[in-house]
Amino acid sequence: MKMISAFPALHELESRVLYHAEKMGRTLPEIRFFVLDAMEFMSLLEKKVYPTSPVNIWEGKRMLSKKHRVESGQESALYYEVVQTGDPSYAYLNATNNDMMQASVMAHVVGHCEFSELNVLRDSNRDRTEYVMHLVRRTDQGRQQMGHKQFSEYWNALESVSPLIAPNSQYNLAGSVDTDLNLDGRFKKAGEPEQETKSALMAPYSETMDLLLRHTSANRVVEQEARSKRRQQALNRKGYKLRAPCQDVLGFLRNFAPASRAERDLLEYVYTVHAPQDFVVRTQIMNEGWAMYWEKKIMLELFKERAVKGIIEYAKVFSGVCYPRPYFMRNPYHLGFHLWTHIEDLYRHGKVSLDFKEEVDLETRSKWDRGVGVDPMERLLNLVKTTTDYEFLRRFLTPELIHEFHLNRIPQRDAARLGISRKDIVQENKQWVWLDPEPIHDEMLRFFTHFYRPRIYIIDTDFEDGGLLLFHRDDGRRLKVDWVKPTLKNLNMIWKGSVFLVSRGTLYGYTTGRYREMRIGDLSFDQVIDRMQAGTRPFEVQ
Numbered sequence: 001m002k003m004i005s006a007f008p009a010l011h012e013l014e015s016r017v018l019y020h021a022e023k024m025g026r027t028l029p030e031i032r033f034f035v036l037d038a039m040e041f042m043s044l045l046e047k048k049v050y051p052t053s054p055v056n057i058w059e060g061k062r063m064l065s066k067k068h069r070v071e072s073g074q075e076s077a078l079y080y081e082v083v084q085t086g087d088p089s090y091a092y093l094n095a096t097n098n099d100m101m102q103a104s105v106m107a108h109v110v111g112h113c114e115f116s117e118l119n120v121l122r123d124s125n126r127d128r129t130e131y132v133m134h135l136v137r138r139t140d141q142g143r144q145q146m147g148h149k150q151f152s153e154y155w156n157a158l159e160s161v162s163p164l165i166a167p168n169s170q171y172n173l174a175g176s177v178d179t180d181l182n183l184d185g186r187f188k189k190a191g192e193p194e195q196e197t198k199s200a201l202m203a204p205y206s207e208t209m210d211l212l213l214r215h216t217s218a219n220r221v222v223e224q225e226a227r228s229k230r231r232q233q234a235l236n237r238k239g240y241k242l243r244a245p246c247q248d249v250l251g252f253l254r255n256f257a258p259a260s261r262a263e264r265d266l267l268e269y270v271y272t273v274h275a276p277q278d279f280v281v282r283t284q285i286m287n288e289g290w291a292m293y294w295e296k297k298i299m300l301e302l303f304k305e306r307a308v309k310g311i312i313e314y315a316k317v318f319s320g321v322c323y324p325r326p327y328f329m330r331n332p333y334h335l336g337f338h339l340w341t342h343i344e345d346l347y348r349h350g351k352v353s354l355d356f357k358e359e360v361d362l363e364t365r366s367k368w369d370r371g372v373g374v375d376p377m378e379r380l381l382n383l384v385k386t387t388t389d390y391e392f393l394r395r396f397l398t399p400e401l402i403h404e405f406h407l408n409r410i411p412q413r414d415a416a417r418l419g420i421s422r423k424d425i426v427q428e429n430k431q432w433v434w435l436d437p438e439p440i441h442d443e444m445l446r447f448f449t450h451f452y453r454p455r456i457y458i459i460d461t462d463f464e465d466g467g468l469l470l471f472h473r474d475d476g477r478r479l480k481v482d483w484v485k486p487t488l489k490n491l492n493m494i495w496k497g498s499v500f501l502v503s504r505g506t507l508y509g510y511t512t513g514r515y516r517e518m519r520i521g522d523l524s525f526d527q528v529i530d531r532m533q534a535g536t537r538p539f540e541v542q
Helices: 008-023 038-046 057-071 099-118 128-146 148-160 207-212 217-234 249-256 261-274 276-304 311-321 332-348 354-358 362-366 376-386 389-396 399-404 438-450 481-495 525-533
Strands: 031-036 081-084 089-094 177-179 240-242 409-411 425-428 432-435 455-463 467-473 499-503 506-511 514-519
Touching: 008 031, 008 099, 008 276, 031 038, 031 099, 038 057, 038 081, 038 089, 081 099, 089 099, 099 276, 099 311, 099 376, 128 148, 128 261, 148 261, 148 481, 177 249, 240 455, 249 261, 249 455, 249 481, 261 276, 276 311, 276 332, 276 376, 276 389, 332 376, 332 389, 389 438, 399 438, 455 499, 455 525, 467 481, 467 525, 481 499, 481 506, 481 514
Parallel strands: 031 089, 467 499
Antiparallel strands: 081 089, 177 240, 409 432, 425 432, 455 467, 499 506, 506 514
16 A cells, blocks of 8 residues: 555646535535555455454454455456545545546546535545554454454454444434533533424523513522422433433444553454445435536546546446446446436526426426526535435436436336336336336335334333333334344343344343344334333333
């Protein structure tokens, strides 16, 4: 691995890319580029896109397997780019790419880094990579304290429950847990204001308004003291209270599971390196589309000034990356890029308006151009700052676009295998069939309710005297039978106490090395929320 400054031609190309990005008004953190060979790239991916990782036998085994697959021709070693956003951001280039490809990768990285900086979910922490490298050192020290066997068992337990991370869920830690500690582990300072709930009475914003509303300063002090007292009484002896279901299961364990210093460091490491995946899955279409959008703009400028050659080759690569796929295996590069360019066109012509939506004359709609005084880029940036993929698709992906983008197009050879009914086909030829685009919009949005993963929540942390009670929110799919027992066993190791799971009328439990199942009455997610809000236990064994 070498810094890009070790390659004078690439270093100059980097400066041109960043120059055009700045000229186009992009908001960027510091970006550090490195050049890697194929094996270094494969190693980096095994390290969750960080330069180092704790000593771990499984990583070594996976690397040996991957190396064999590459050398035997079963797998390609061609990786175009990898980026770890943050401030600074770290971007890695493949040494085998030509200058044109390196330039396109750097331009693509510009889009990713800006999106991570500006998006409402924000995935650009200060010194993230440096913090992970610090955790690696701490974790390796802890491995020596724990011993190889205990370290490996605890590591494997954490990795197995890493899918139960949801920092951006509606039911994340901040929305589910009331605690003496801020969620970054910092004790609240004396006098630090409490976070008001939406239903709480807002304090007057001026002395004049204060008098008008007959709210004296003394009354406010009494009210604040009463609120603080009620809150402290609600906190249990462990210093926290679960006030709503918590979907960020590993995040909760990271903060509140009993653990040694070495275990705590390992918990922190695993959570930190896996948590960004939640951001990726919630924003991938917007994010990849934004990166492709700015990559193309910057590359056109580089071709104009002849900083790189190969515009025909670039067009072929770009079209390959943006090749359309069916909605159930959508290509985020294709869908994101074409949606951003379509939305830019809508704003430029004033088509994002009630007047345009209500216009019924087809000729008038086709000639519509009322975008005078509208800055499309300002509107696009506002979308980046305020939405995620769900809202992005809900607002802008129409049945017409689904058909235009070929999201409803499926190869003829796959139609029968997928059980597609003739009544669902609206068009076909010898190679393709096109499905009715109307239901596809809703089906694509449904993905963002569960991301094809089971929705598991912590609903009680003192179930049957200190046990952790989890709830599976039923979305029509059963949990895999061979998933429940090992997952509860691993959670038991982390929580150091009994762990239970409610799913489809069955209570699963793991305690003191014993696994059990018991039939119970049906329990809905709405019932759980109602009981927790009422201050009663969400579930008790009769």
